[in-house]
Each structure stands twice: as C-alpha cells, then as structure tokens.
Amino acid sequence: MSLLQIENLRVTFATETGPVEAVRGVSFSLGRERLGIVGESGSGKTITGRSVLRLIRPPGRIEADRMTFDGIDLLKVSEKQMRALRGPRLAMVMQDPKYSLNPVMRIGAQLTEGLLRRDRISRAEARQRAIAALEAVQIRDPERVMEAWPHELSGGMGQRVMIAMMLIPEPDLLIADEPTSALDVTVQAEVLSILDDLVKSRGMGLIFISHDLRLVARFCDRVLVMYRGRIVEELAAHDLMAAKHPYTQGLLNCLPRIGGPRAPLPGLDRTGDWAHV
Amino acid sequence: MSDLIEIEDLSVTFRAHGRTVRAVQSVSLRVPAQASFGLVGESGSGKSTILRAICGLAPVSGGAIRIGGQPLRSPRDKAFAARVQMVFQDPYASLHPRHTIDHTLSEPLAIHGIGETDARVVRALTDVGLPTSFRFRYPHQLSGGQRQRVAIARALMLEPEILLLDEPTSALDASVQAEVLNLLNRLRTERGLTFLMVSHDLAVIDHMCDRVLVMQNGRAVEELARDDLAQARMKTAYAQSLFAASADRMLDPAGKETR
Structure with a gap:
C-alpha cells in the first residue's frame, strides 16, 4: 500500500497582482521508496514538499482532490492533529543548516527539545537518544557536538545534525529539501549514504528534492521532473539518460562533463510548445 | 616568456581570538597570458583565499604574487584594478541593492576618470547579453543569472586582462550556469582574457580551464593538465577521490558499472 497519495495538488499564493499558482495539479503516490523531485528554481518542488506537511503560510493556499498519508486525510485533519503528525510520522530536512538551526540554542538542547x-x-534518556542519533549520522564525537553552538559546526556537520534531529522520532516519511546542496562533493556522498542506510534499515519513505539531476539519478529509485508547477516527466532513475521530455533532456545536456567537448554548452531551448503550458 | 600571473610559495594566515588559521600554505602556480587556470577543492581548502590574496583582501604572510612580472603594491592601486577584476560567487550579495545597474556599471568609469559613460554602459550590457532596458533597474528586479551577467559586465568595465572568478555559477541553475559559462568563454576568446577560476565542481573546471590545481587544507595537492583530468591520470589519492565523487561521473556509463 502506498504511504502517500496526492492527486491534483494546487498551491496558490494571493499577491498584489493577482493569484500566482506555484503548484498546478501535481499527482503522485509514494511507497517505502526513494522518490526524487527535480526542477529548476521556481518549479514548485519545494512548495510541493512543504504542502505535504501543510507548511504553507497564508496568503498561500493548498488545494487537492486528495492528499492522504497512511490513510489519514491531510487536508481534513486539524492543525493540532497535524502537529502530532509532524515529527513522529512526517519530517522534513531543510536546505541550509545555517538558517534552519536555532543559532542561540546548543545542539543538544535542540535535539532533545522534541523528546522532552x-x-x-527523562532528561538523561533524551540525551542518550540524541547521542545515538548523532552517532547514526556518523558524527565522531557526539558528546562535544551536543555542547556546541550551531555556528561552531561546519556545513556538513550542521546538515547531519538536522538529519539526526528529524530521525530521532523515527518518521515514516522523510522529505529532504536539497539536503546536500550546501555541502562539498565528498561530504555529499557521505550524507547520501547515511540517508540511504536509513531508508533501507528503517523502511522509511523518502522524498528527495534537488535541482541536481545527476545526484537524483544516482540516489533515487524514481524521479519526477517538475517545470512551472507541473510534473512534466516521471522516470525510473536508471532511465534518466533516456528521458523523452525536451525539458529533461535540456537539463541534462546543459551540464558540462569531464572530458566533454569544449563547444558552447547547449542552452535550454524554451521555445517549444511544452514551455508555455 | 614569463607568465602573466606568478604565485610563489604563497601563504595566508588569519589570526583571530588567539587562534592562527593557516588558510594557504606555500602554494605556487603560474598562469600564462590568455590561459585559463582552475583551482578546485572543498570548502576551506584555501582556493578562494588565493583569489582574495591577489586582490589584497587576505593577509599574505609569506611568498610573492607577481602580475606581468611586477610585484603588487599594497594597498592595491588603480592600475591594479584596471588590469585585474574579480567576479564573486553570490550574485545576490555582490551587487549593491540600492544602486541601479547603471550606477553599478558606471562607478568604475567615474573612479578611473573614463568618459563616454553612456556608450560604455550600453555596450557592456549588450556584451553580456542583457537588454539595454535593464539599465535603470535595481538588482532585486533581476534573476540570479541576470545579476551574474551584471557582475561580469562590471568586472569588464575597465577592460582588464585578468578575471578572477570565484565560483561564478555555483548559485545558479544548471541551464543558467550553461549560459554564463558560454558567455565567459566567448568573452575570453573575443578579448584575450586570462582566467583564474575557483570552483568545487570538477566538471565546470574541466570545461573552462586548461590546467587545474587541486587543493586540500590550504595546500596544493596536485596540478593537472586538462587531458590528464579527462583520462583520470591523477597521481594523488585525494585528486582521485574528488574525481570519483564528482557528480558528472554518474552520467558516464563506464562510471556506473564501477560504482
């Protein structure tokens, strides 16, 4: 049975110049698998992720024909019930540890706040579980990190702390929004393998949001390609190179490659009919 | 013939709160005129610090930097600005938010007492592929790629020989990155520019540069010619691991089998 089902999701923001539709009819379902959502900035991928947790503030409005998580209608439940779901069942890792951790709270306090x-x-038990979570994300000296302030951590450490924080309540579904784009390639590989292990060992569902097609292709089972608030193509990750949609092909072709030709990189041709939907 | 940029045994040391951070340790490199040289490495490897040291924005604690055979004056003078310009990583942070594009582009001309401001600003916009109607807009009215084009136009206002490029496309979408890289390559050919470019993306460096220096923890690890990079003929384990982790390997059918 699928964990998450979304049909015809629409997210609209009322602005001074009229309503702007950031997500325009997105449908997909997710089992206990790794689903990638890719697209350029402004394609609606982050908004789609945030909608699942109902983290869209007014003037934004979420509408859908159906949005269920494990049989629960996410559109109908109260804000109180929603809060109970966020964390233990549904969690999201945000993009940038610099802005998403509380700068004036020690890491340990932030990790144990939810548990307490x-x-x-008890405080001692919460501390133990927080340390175990830091160990699970391969932080070598968790005792020191517990006492550290966010500014004392590198980007990679901060990102791992955020993943640890989301994993403490053992959610069924984790939405990771560009969890590695602030990181170096070698650290990126580490964080991805941590996420991968967690998906496998805990049977978690994962939505992996990224602008990096190559990363998503390597890491996910299935990929949704978004453009201007719509899903334009859905692919098995290993078929990415055989993408049919001109947008997906364009995104792939415009990347430089090691040992590739020095000719100008092909730009993304936005003159086709597909670009004006 | 001597090289246009010569860096010998450069060291940069920051001191703060009684701690010493040796950001760059005895790094040497030479870039011939009209060549394109890349610096690659992880954050904290010291690659951007080298660019900043050239501009006089980082405390040099040892070694020498020469441009065209001449040691640089400290503080850097107008003549330096006319020869060497820098493009920064974040186009959202590197343009003055309350200055129009016109103001940003004409300021270097005013400082250097160069006339024909109107004609030069209009030409600069056209050169980087922006419509001239953008001239009186503010940065917040532009997209990231458009802002980076303005930053490149600003760097070219004084017609320098050398562009220092600090991750010029890492804040941009892939499609916009392609446009900006193409623009930089076209300008280099047209104007005979010399590039010293920093990036964490090996594929970008490979596309743009003839030679690349791999850095780690403030030290030079290995210098590679472009062919050696493409053929994975690196000698050090660190350069190998950077190559293996490079995102573009996964599009390579051969790379896929080995993973």
Whole structure:
C-alpha cells in the first residue's frame, strides 16, 4: 500500500497582482521508496514538499482532490492533529543548516527539545537518544557536538545534525529539501549514504528534492521532473539518460562533463510548445 | 616568456581570538597570458583565499604574487584594478541593492576618470547579453543569472586582462550556469582574457580551464593538465577521490558499472 497519495495538488499564493499558482495539479503516490523531485528554481518542488506537511503560510493556499498519508486525510485533519503528525510520522530536512538551526540554542538542547516536550521522557534518556542519533549520522564525537553552538559546526556537520534531529522520532516519511546542496562533493556522498542506510534499515519513505539531476539519478529509485508547477516527466532513475521530455533532456545536456567537448554548452531551448503550458 | 600571473610559495594566515588559521600554505602556480587556470577543492581548502590574496583582501604572510612580472603594491592601486577584476560567487550579495545597474556599471568609469559613460554602459550590457532596458533597474528586479551577467559586465568595465572568478555559477541553475559559462568563454576568446577560476565542481573546471590545481587544507595537492583530468591520470589519492565523487561521473556509463 502506498504511504502517500496526492492527486491534483494546487498551491496558490494571493499577491498584489493577482493569484500566482506555484503548484498546478501535481499527482503522485509514494511507497517505502526513494522518490526524487527535480526542477529548476521556481518549479514548485519545494512548495510541493512543504504542502505535504501543510507548511504553507497564508496568503498561500493548498488545494487537492486528495492528499492522504497512511490513510489519514491531510487536508481534513486539524492543525493540532497535524502537529502530532509532524515529527513522529512526517519530517522534513531543510536546505541550509545555517538558517534552519536555532543559532542561540546548543545542539543538544535542540535535539532533545522534541523528546522532552512530546515524549515526556527523562532528561538523561533524551540525551542518550540524541547521542545515538548523532552517532547514526556518523558524527565522531557526539558528546562535544551536543555542547556546541550551531555556528561552531561546519556545513556538513550542521546538515547531519538536522538529519539526526528529524530521525530521532523515527518518521515514516522523510522529505529532504536539497539536503546536500550546501555541502562539498565528498561530504555529499557521505550524507547520501547515511540517508540511504536509513531508508533501507528503517523502511522509511523518502522524498528527495534537488535541482541536481545527476545526484537524483544516482540516489533515487524514481524521479519526477517538475517545470512551472507541473510534473512534466516521471522516470525510473536508471532511465534518466533516456528521458523523452525536451525539458529533461535540456537539463541534462546543459551540464558540462569531464572530458566533454569544449563547444558552447547547449542552452535550454524554451521555445517549444511544452514551455508555455 | 614569463607568465602573466606568478604565485610563489604563497601563504595566508588569519589570526583571530588567539587562534592562527593557516588558510594557504606555500602554494605556487603560474598562469600564462590568455590561459585559463582552475583551482578546485572543498570548502576551506584555501582556493578562494588565493583569489582574495591577489586582490589584497587576505593577509599574505609569506611568498610573492607577481602580475606581468611586477610585484603588487599594497594597498592595491588603480592600475591594479584596471588590469585585474574579480567576479564573486553570490550574485545576490555582490551587487549593491540600492544602486541601479547603471550606477553599478558606471562607478568604475567615474573612479578611473573614463568618459563616454553612456556608450560604455550600453555596450557592456549588450556584451553580456542583457537588454539595454535593464539599465535603470535595481538588482532585486533581476534573476540570479541576470545579476551574474551584471557582475561580469562590471568586472569588464575597465577592460582588464585578468578575471578572477570565484565560483561564478555555483548559485545558479544548471541551464543558467550553461549560459554564463558560454558567455565567459566567448568573452575570453573575443578579448584575450586570462582566467583564474575557483570552483568545487570538477566538471565546470574541466570545461573552462586548461590546467587545474587541486587543493586540500590550504595546500596544493596536485596540478593537472586538462587531458590528464579527462583520462583520470591523477597521481594523488585525494585528486582521485574528488574525481570519483564528482557528480558528472554518474552520467558516464563506464562510471556506473564501477560504482
């Protein structure tokens, strides 16, 4: 059975110049698998991810024919029930640790806050679970990191802390929004393998949002390609090179390659009919 | 013939709160005129610091930097600005938010007492592929790619010989990155520019540069010619690992089998 089902999701923002549709009729379902969503900035991929957690603030409005998570209608539940889902069942890792961690709270306090408030367990036990989570994301000296302030951590460490924070309540579905784009390639590979292990060992569903087609192709089982708020193509990740849609092909072709020709890179041709839908 | 950019045993040391950080340690490199040289490495490897040291924005603690055989004056003078210009990573942060594009582009002309401001600003916009109607807009009215074009136009206002490029496309979408890289290559050919370019993306460096220096923890690890990079003929383990982790390997059918 699928974990998440979305039919005809629309997200509209009311602006001074009239409504802007950021997501225009997105449908997909997700099992316990790794689903990638790719597209350029402004394609609606982040908004789609945030909609699942209902993290769209007014003047934004979420509409869908159907949006269910494990049988729960996400459009109907109250804000209180939604809060109970966020964390233990549905979690999201944001893009940039610099802006997503509380700068004036020690890492340990941020990691245990949810456990203390939600699960009402003892301080010692919360601390133990936080340290275990840091170990799970391959942080070598978790004791020191617990005492550290966010600004004392490198980008890669900060990103791992955020992943650890989301994993403590063992969610069924993790939405990772560009979790590695602030990281170096070698650290990126590490963070991805951590996520990969967690998906496999805990049977978690993962939505991996990225602008990097190559990364998504390597890491995910299935890929949705978004353009201007719509899904223009859905592919098995290993078929990415055989993409049919001109937008997907354009995104692939415009990347430079090691040992590739020095000729000008082909730009993305936006003159086709597909570009004006 | 001597090289246009010569860096010998350069060291940069930052001191703060009683701690010493040796950001660059005895790095040497030479870039011939009209060549394109790349610096690649992870964050904190010191690659951007080298560019900043050339511009006088980082504390040089040892070694020498020569442009056209001449040591640089500190602080850098107008003559330096006329020869060497820098394009920064983040086009959202490197343009003055309250200055129009016209103001940004004409300022270097005013400082250097160069006339024909109107004609030069219009030509600069056309050269980087922006419509002249953008002239009186503010940065927030432009997209990231358009802003980076303005930053490149600004760097070219004084007709320098050398462009220092600090991750010029890492904040941009792939399709926009392609446009900006093409623009840089076209301008280099047309004007005979010399590039010293920093990037963490090996594929971008490979596309743009003739030679590349791999850096790690402030030290030079290995210098490679473009052919050696393409054929994976690197000698050090670190350069190998960078090559293997490079995102573009996964589009390579051969790379896929080995992973």
